[in-house]
Amino acid sequence: MRANRADDKVAKRKPPPPMQFGADQPLWAAWLYYEEGLKQDEIAERLGISRASVFNLLQKARDEGIVTITIDPTRLERADLSVELKEKGGLLECYVLPAGGSAAALYDRIGRLGARILEQKIENDDVIGVAWGRTVMSLSKALSPANKPGVTVAQVTGSSIATYDFSPELCTSNIAARLNARCVNLHAPGVVSNPSMKTLLMQEPIIEQHFTLLRQCTKTLFGVTHLSGPTLLEDSGVMTEELLLQYQKKGAVGFASGYFFDPDGTIIRTGFDDRHIVMPIEDFINVPRRICIGGGAEKITAIQGMLKAALANVLITDQDTARSLCRIL
Amino acid sequence: MRANRADDKVAKRKPPPPMQFGADQPLWAAWLYYEEGLKQDEIAERLGISRASVFNLLQKARDEGIVTITIDPTRLERADLSVELKEKGGLLECYVLPAGGSAAALYDRIGRLGARILEQKIENDDVIGVAWGRTVMSLSKALSPANKPGVTVAQVTGSSIATYDFSPELCTSNIAARLNARCVNLHAPGVVSNPSMKTLLMQEPIIEQHFTLLRQCTKTLFGVTHLSGPTLLEDSGVMTEELLLQYQKKGAVGFASGYFFDPDGTIIRTGFDDRHIVMPIEDFINVPRRICIGGGAEKITAIQGMLKAALANVLITDQDTARSLCRIL
DNA sequence: AGCAATTTCTGGCAATTTTCAACAAGACGT
DNA sequence: ACGTCTTGTTGAAAATTGCCAGAAATTGCT
Numbered sequence: 001m002r003a004n005r006a007d008d009k010v011a012k013r014k015p016p017p018p019m020q021f022g023a024d025q026p027l028w029a030a031w032l033y034y035e036e037g038l039k040q041d042e043i044a045e046r047l048g049i050s051r052a053s054v055f056n057l058l059q060k061a062r063d064e065g066i067v068t069i070t071i072d073p074t075r076l077e078r079a080d081l082s083v084e085l086k087e088k089g090g091l092l093e094c095y096v097l098p099a100g101g102s103a104a105a106l107y108d109r110i111g112r113l114g115a116r117i118l119e120q121k122i123e124n125d126d127v128i129g130v131a132w133g134r135t136v137m138s139l140s141k142a143l144s145p146a147n148k149p150g151v152t153v154a155q156v157t158g159s160s161i162a163t164y165d166f167s168p169e170l171c172t173s174n175i176a177a178r179l180n181a182r183c184v185n186l187h188a189p190g191v192v193s194n195p196s197m198k199t200l201l202m203q204e205p206i207i208e209q210h211f212t213l214l215r216q217c218t219k220t221l222f223g224v225t226h227l228s229g230p231t232l233l234e235d236s237g238v239m240t241e242e243l244l245l246q247y248q249k250k251g252a253v254g255f256a257s258g259y260f261f262d263p264d265g266t267i268i269r270t271g272f273d274d275r276h277i278v279m280p281i282e283d284f285i286n287v288p289r290r291i292c293i294g295g296g297a298e299k300i301t302a303i304q305g306m307l308k309a310a311l312a313n314v315l316i317t318d319q320d321t322a323r324s325l326c327r328i329l
Numbered sequence: 330m331r332a333n334r335a336d337d338k339v340a341k342r343k344p345p346p347p348m349q350f351g352a353d354q355p356l357w358a359a360w361l362y363y364e365e366g367l368k369q370d371e372i373a374e375r376l377g378i379s380r381a382s383v384f385n386l387l388q389k390a391r392d393e394g395i396v397t398i399t400i401d402p403t404r405l406e407r408a409d410l411s412v413e414l415k416e417k418g419g420l421l422e423c424y425v426l427p428a429g430g431s432a433a434a435l436y437d438r439i440g441r442l443g444a445r446i447l448e449q450k451i452e453n454d455d456v457i458g459v460a461w462g463r464t465v466m467s468l469s470k471a472l473s474p475a476n477k478p479g480v481t482v483a484q485v486t487g488s489s490i491a492t493y494d495f496s497p498e499l500c501t502s503n504i505a506a507r508l509n510a511r512c513v514n515l516h517a518p519g520v521v522s523n524p525s526m527k528t529l530l531m532q533e534p535i536i537e538q539h540f541t542l543l544r545q546c547t548k549t550l551f552g553v554t555h556l557s558g559p560t561l562l563e564d565s566g567v568m569t570e571e572l573l574l575q576y577q578k579k580g581a582v583g584f585a586s587g588y589f590f591d592p593d594g595t596i597i598r599t600g601f602d603d604r605h606i607v608m609p610i611e612d613f614i615n616v617p618r619r620i621c622i623g624g625g626a627e628k629i630t631a632i633q634g635m636l637k638a639a640l641a642n643v644l645i646t647d648q649d650t651a652r653s654l655c656r657i658l
Numbered sequence: 659a660g661c662a663a664t665t666t667c668t669g670g671c672a673a674t675t676t677t678c679a680a681c682a683a684g685a686c687g688t
Numbered sequence: 689a690c691g692t693c694t695t696g697t698t699g700a701a702a703a704t705t706g707c708c709a710g711a712a713a714t715t716g717c718t
Contacts, residue, residue: 378667378668379667379668379669380668380669381667381668381669381670382666382667382668385666385667
């Protein structure tokens with residue numbers, strides 16, 4: 001395919017033989033560049049291509065994950081703010097995103113941090129329960145491809161009718177896809193019309209089976225939502241303003257992984273809970289590592305309540321939010 | 330400590346507040362640079378320091394292993410030459426170093442490749458038997474620091490009196506040190522003066538214990554030596570020319586992990602074997618992953634014999650050697 | 659406190675990398 | 689066989705990074 005047709009027409013082709021490399025050019029270029037420290041020119045010369053092509057090759061290698069640049073996230077854990085927040089918030093682990101980064105949306109930046117941490121923490125037989133949210137979605141997109149066939153990713157809440165770009169199904173399947181893990185979606189609506197329907201549904205073998213799986217979760221991953229102003233809960237069609245108001249009247253300030261709570265961490269319930277298909281909170285609390293990811297000024301009170309309720313074990317947030325939380329906790 | 334003394338003498342200090350970052354500046358810089366893709370200028374601005382300092386910070390981060398750049402070695406395994414050699418050589422795995430790299434010595438370059446592969450393959454409870462050789466020594470130096478407290482690194486051959494810079498002790502302890510693993514040296518001479526001394530020594534509790542440990546090896550790591558011309562065996566004072574000649578007369582062409590063999594893979598023995606303190610070959614062959622590392626034109630026949638003798642399971646070599654081996658196998 | 663040694667930081671220049679717009683080659687439909 | 693679209697390549701310009709030698713700050717010592 002790449003045979004020498006130097007004797008075809010004009011013989012003014014490259015005089016040095018282009019060096020018979022294996023098929024995987026990006027890999028070879030990457031090795032010579034990153035491991036042996038050659039300049040792009042030198043590689044270009046050896047491969048018989050232009051500098052620019054070497055650059056493209058290297059870019060491809062980075063994109064395809066042939067070369068990976070990793071930052072040791074345990075360092076982020078050791079940073080002073082993380083330690084303070086970890087102690088004040090009663091957490092097992094806490095990671096704080098440096099302030100002053102790129103202009104990208106905060107949830108994308110926190111999501112990326114979460115991705116790096118998750119990658120590093122995943123063990124082979126993990127069962128990961130995934131809730132939903134914008135930040136969780138960002139995380140899923142920022143995950144670098146990996147091969148973890150022993151891992152199971154399971155959906156924690158039921159699905160929604162409305163299609164929006166960070167639905168429970170999408171979050172779950174995205175993460176599973178990146179990880180090359182088993183993906184177990186919950187094939188049931190997130191909200192049903194009346195309590196007896198919930199009871200019936202929960203008895204369905206397939207659903208029951210799913211909740212049995214969820215009980216084996218080793219990790220869960222979820223975001224937090226605040227309740228005041230326009231929220232994701234309404235936008236996504238999960239709830240109506242009216243229902244939300246009922247929770248707020250009872251003092252709820254936040255919502256995470258399916259439960260509402262007030263700033264003191266008391267779980268708030270209304271009739272809605274009886275129609276909401278979600279992992280029971282007793283089971284949820286038993287999961288060893290419950291990772292909450294999210295940040296932003298609006299969410300501070302919500303996160304405070306979430307921490308008091310001890311829904312999360314591990315918190316991933318940004319510097320400003322962390323500082324505010326440290327002040328009020 | 331870093332308080333504002335802007336009102337001390339001259340007020341021409343930095344007007345923008347230097348941004349209150351955590352203590353670990355290199356880490357923050359690294360995150361912003363590698364994860365968020367900011368330019369060094371932008372980071373300098375946000376941190377209130379000069380570009381050059383950001384550069385230094387990043388360098389420090391790289392040096393200290395806060396950021397790591399890795400190449401997925403499994404790709405090298407999939408390269409066409411590797412696959413061919415793996416099949417022809419009856420190997421479990423085979424890795425081939427790209428040709429045309431830096432001008433560094435071949436054993437250093439192969440050692441680096443070996444280091445990357447070893448890092449990636451090490452599991453938590455491994456017991457790694459380490460023989461000696463220049464390439465193994467290079468590997469040990471190229472290993473990046475890791476924390477594997479569950480790993481044991483054990484010396485496969487006895488030590489030598491002469492001190493040279495790639496002795497069994499050094500290879501073993503170097504590797505263990507990099508890995509933060511347990512280091513078990515064999516506190517016995519590599520060669521004793523007569524067979525009965527070997528018998529006696531092997532009965533010593535400490536030695537016996539060591540060989541029991543070796544029997545539990547999950548991996549071994551060793552190089553190959555050719556026998557013609559000036560060899561490491563003589564240089565290191567392990568053997569005399571005369572002894573070597575005895576092996577060569579019987580057809581031996583190579584030496585690896587303590588055994589001599591001919592090109593067909595038959596193990597060659599002389600009286601020397603009865604004075605050589607080394608892991609018994611029956612035990613050696615039982616180790617699940619036997620990693621041989623080495624390359625170079627001189628070694629081709631030796632590697633051929635080594636492969637035929639099935640001493641190795643996994644081979645790490647360079648492109649030229651791999652091509653030659655494919656031709657003759 | 660005063661001075662010298664040492665460390666850390668900086669400005670600017672050189673080298674390297676990245677981008678870009680134009681161009682060549684192959685694939686495809688007509 | 690012809691244009692057209694896609695894909696990949698290139699040289700040169702623009703941007704970014706790497707480096708060094710001198711400046712500032714810090715430290716250690718008397």
